[in-house]
Amino acid sequence: MSVAPEQQPAAPPERPRPALGVALRVAGGVVAVWAGVLAAVLELIFATGAWELVKGQSDGLSKTLVGGSAALGGVAGVVALTVLLGWFAHAAVGTRWAAALAGLPWFVVIVAGGFRTTEGDLALTGDNVLGLGLVVAGAVTFAVVGFRQLVLPPAAR
Numbered sequence: 001m002s003v004a005p006e007q008q009p010a011a012p013p014e015r016p017r018p019a020l021g022v023a024l025r026v027a028g029g030v031v032a033v034w035a036g037v038l039a040a041v042l043e044l045i046f047a048t049g050a051w052e053l054v055k056g057q058s059d060g061l062s063k064t065l066v067g068g069s070a071a072l073g074g075v076a077g078v079v080a081l082t083v084l085l086g087w088f089a090h091a092a093v094g095t096r097w098a099a100a101l102a103g104l105p106w107f108v109v110i111v112a113g114g115f116r117t118t119e120g121d122l123a124l125t126g127d128n129v130l131g132l133g134l135v136v137a138g139a140v141t142f143a144v145v146g147f148r149q150l151v152l153p154p155a156a157r
Contacts, residue, residue: 028092029101035088036102039081040109043138044123046074047131054130071130075137082106082138086145099146106142110135 050070057063085106089098113123113131124131 025093029089029098032085032089032092032098032101033105035085036105037109039085039102040106040113040138043074043078043081043134044110044113044131046077047128047134048123050074051125051128051130067130071133074130074134078134078137079141082141083145086142086149090149096149097146099142099149103142103146106138110138 054063054067054070057066085102086099089102090096092098093101110124116122124135
Protein backbone atom coordinates (compact mmCIF):
# COMPACT_ATOMS: atom_id res chain seq x y z
CA MET A 1 0.00 0.00 0.00
CA SER A 2 1.47 3.29 -1.05
CA VAL A 3 0.71 6.57 0.52
CA ALA A 4 0.44 9.50 -1.86
CA PRO A 5 1.82 12.77 -0.57
CA GLU A 6 -0.81 15.27 0.40
CA GLN A 7 -1.32 17.97 -2.14
CA GLN A 8 -1.36 21.51 -0.96
CA PRO A 9 -4.55 23.38 -1.83
CA ALA A 10 -4.10 26.05 -4.43
CA ALA A 11 -3.67 29.49 -3.01
CA PRO A 12 -6.62 31.77 -3.69
CA PRO A 13 -5.93 34.46 -6.26
CA GLU A 14 -4.73 37.71 -4.83
CA ARG A 15 -7.41 40.31 -4.46
CA PRO A 16 -6.47 43.77 -5.63
CA ARG A 17 -5.73 46.29 -2.97
CA PRO A 18 -8.79 48.36 -2.00
CA ALA A 19 -7.18 51.64 -3.09
CA LEU A 20 -6.38 50.23 -6.52
CA GLY A 21 -9.95 48.95 -6.92
CA VAL A 22 -11.40 52.34 -5.99
CA ALA A 23 -9.03 54.13 -8.36
CA LEU A 24 -9.98 51.80 -11.22
CA ARG A 25 -13.70 52.31 -10.53
CA VAL A 26 -13.29 56.09 -10.49
CA ALA A 27 -11.31 55.95 -13.73
CA GLY A 28 -13.99 53.72 -15.27
CA GLY A 29 -16.66 56.21 -14.18
CA VAL A 30 -14.77 59.09 -15.78
CA VAL A 31 -14.38 57.13 -19.00
CA ALA A 32 -18.10 56.28 -18.96
CA VAL A 33 -19.03 59.97 -18.56
CA TRP A 34 -16.80 61.04 -21.45
CA ALA A 35 -18.02 58.13 -23.57
CA GLY A 36 -21.59 59.35 -23.04
CA VAL A 37 -20.60 62.85 -24.17
CA LEU A 38 -18.75 61.50 -27.20
CA ALA A 39 -21.65 59.25 -28.18
CA ALA A 40 -24.10 62.16 -28.05
CA VAL A 41 -21.83 64.39 -30.14
CA LEU A 42 -21.33 61.67 -32.74
CA GLU A 43 -25.07 61.01 -32.89
CA LEU A 44 -25.80 64.72 -33.38
CA ILE A 45 -23.22 64.92 -36.17
CA PHE A 46 -24.69 61.85 -37.87
CA ALA A 47 -28.27 63.07 -37.51
CA THR A 48 -27.48 66.48 -38.95
CA GLY A 49 -25.39 65.14 -41.84
CA ALA A 50 -27.83 62.39 -42.74
CA TRP A 51 -30.77 64.80 -42.65
CA GLU A 52 -28.96 67.19 -45.00
CA LEU A 53 -28.31 64.23 -47.30
CA VAL A 54 -32.00 63.32 -47.28
CA LYS A 55 -33.09 66.90 -47.93
CA GLY A 56 -30.65 67.14 -50.86
CA GLN A 57 -32.35 64.34 -52.79
CA SER A 58 -34.46 65.58 -55.69
CA ASP A 59 -37.24 63.03 -56.15
CA GLY A 60 -39.51 61.29 -53.65
CA LEU A 61 -38.29 57.73 -54.23
CA SER A 62 -34.62 58.51 -53.59
CA LYS A 63 -35.57 60.57 -50.51
CA THR A 64 -37.52 57.62 -49.20
CA LEU A 65 -34.72 55.12 -49.84
CA VAL A 66 -31.95 57.31 -48.47
CA GLY A 67 -34.03 58.45 -45.52
CA GLY A 68 -35.19 54.94 -44.67
CA SER A 69 -31.72 53.47 -44.81
CA ALA A 70 -30.25 56.34 -42.77
CA ALA A 71 -33.00 55.98 -40.19
CA LEU A 72 -32.61 52.20 -39.87
CA GLY A 73 -28.83 52.37 -39.71
CA GLY A 74 -28.84 55.32 -37.34
CA VAL A 75 -31.35 53.85 -34.93
CA ALA A 76 -29.57 50.48 -34.93
CA GLY A 77 -26.26 52.24 -34.28
CA VAL A 78 -27.69 54.36 -31.46
CA VAL A 79 -29.28 51.34 -29.77
CA ALA A 80 -26.08 49.28 -30.05
CA LEU A 81 -23.90 52.13 -28.80
CA THR A 82 -26.22 52.87 -25.89
CA VAL A 83 -26.34 49.23 -24.79
CA LEU A 84 -22.55 49.08 -25.03
CA LEU A 85 -22.18 52.25 -22.95
CA GLY A 86 -24.52 50.92 -20.27
CA TRP A 87 -22.70 47.61 -20.14
CA PHE A 88 -19.29 49.29 -19.97
CA ALA A 89 -20.35 51.66 -17.20
CA HIS A 90 -21.77 48.80 -15.16
CA ALA A 91 -18.69 46.64 -15.69
CA ALA A 92 -16.22 49.45 -15.00
CA VAL A 93 -17.86 50.95 -11.94
CA GLY A 94 -19.52 47.85 -10.54
CA THR A 95 -22.69 49.48 -9.23
CA ARG A 96 -26.30 49.18 -10.33
CA TRP A 97 -26.72 52.90 -11.08
CA ALA A 98 -23.64 53.11 -13.30
CA ALA A 99 -25.67 53.46 -16.52
CA ALA A 100 -26.55 56.95 -15.32
CA LEU A 101 -22.88 57.92 -15.60
CA ALA A 102 -23.12 57.61 -19.37
CA GLY A 103 -26.80 58.49 -19.70
CA LEU A 104 -26.89 61.85 -17.93
CA PRO A 105 -24.12 63.53 -19.96
CA TRP A 106 -25.67 62.04 -23.10
CA PHE A 107 -28.98 63.71 -22.27
CA VAL A 108 -27.29 67.04 -21.47
CA VAL A 109 -25.47 67.12 -24.82
CA ILE A 110 -28.59 66.07 -26.74
CA VAL A 111 -30.65 68.81 -25.05
CA ALA A 112 -27.89 71.34 -25.75
CA GLY A 113 -28.07 70.31 -29.41
CA GLY A 114 -31.60 71.67 -29.53
CA PHE A 115 -30.55 75.21 -28.59
CA ARG A 116 -29.21 77.75 -31.05
CA THR A 117 -25.61 78.89 -30.53
CA THR A 118 -24.56 82.56 -30.59
CA GLU A 119 -23.44 82.03 -34.19
CA GLY A 120 -26.91 80.75 -35.09
CA ASP A 121 -26.01 77.06 -35.45
CA LEU A 122 -28.55 74.44 -34.47
CA ALA A 123 -27.78 70.71 -34.39
CA LEU A 124 -31.33 69.41 -33.96
CA THR A 125 -33.97 71.32 -35.85
CA GLY A 126 -37.69 70.75 -35.56
CA ASP A 127 -37.93 69.31 -39.08
CA ASN A 128 -35.07 66.82 -38.55
CA VAL A 129 -37.18 63.69 -38.17
CA LEU A 130 -34.10 61.46 -38.28
CA GLY A 131 -32.49 63.35 -35.39
CA LEU A 132 -35.63 63.19 -33.33
CA GLY A 133 -35.87 59.44 -33.99
CA LEU A 134 -32.27 58.98 -32.83
CA VAL A 135 -32.98 60.95 -29.65
CA VAL A 136 -36.03 58.83 -28.87
CA ALA A 137 -34.16 55.59 -29.62
CA GLY A 138 -31.25 56.60 -27.38
CA ALA A 139 -33.47 57.79 -24.55
CA VAL A 140 -35.60 54.65 -24.56
CA THR A 141 -32.54 52.41 -24.73
CA PHE A 142 -30.82 54.19 -21.82
CA ALA A 143 -34.05 53.85 -19.83
CA VAL A 144 -34.31 50.13 -20.55
CA VAL A 145 -30.62 49.47 -19.83
CA GLY A 146 -30.80 51.40 -16.56
CA PHE A 147 -34.02 49.69 -15.54
CA ARG A 148 -32.59 46.24 -16.25
CA GLN A 149 -29.48 46.98 -14.21
CA LEU A 150 -31.57 48.18 -11.28
CA VAL A 151 -34.13 45.36 -11.35
CA LEU A 152 -32.08 42.27 -12.16
CA PRO A 153 -30.35 40.61 -9.21
CA PRO A 154 -26.58 40.99 -9.11
CA ALA A 155 -24.57 38.24 -10.73
CA ALA A 156 -22.84 35.77 -8.41
CA ARG A 157 -19.12 36.34 -8.35
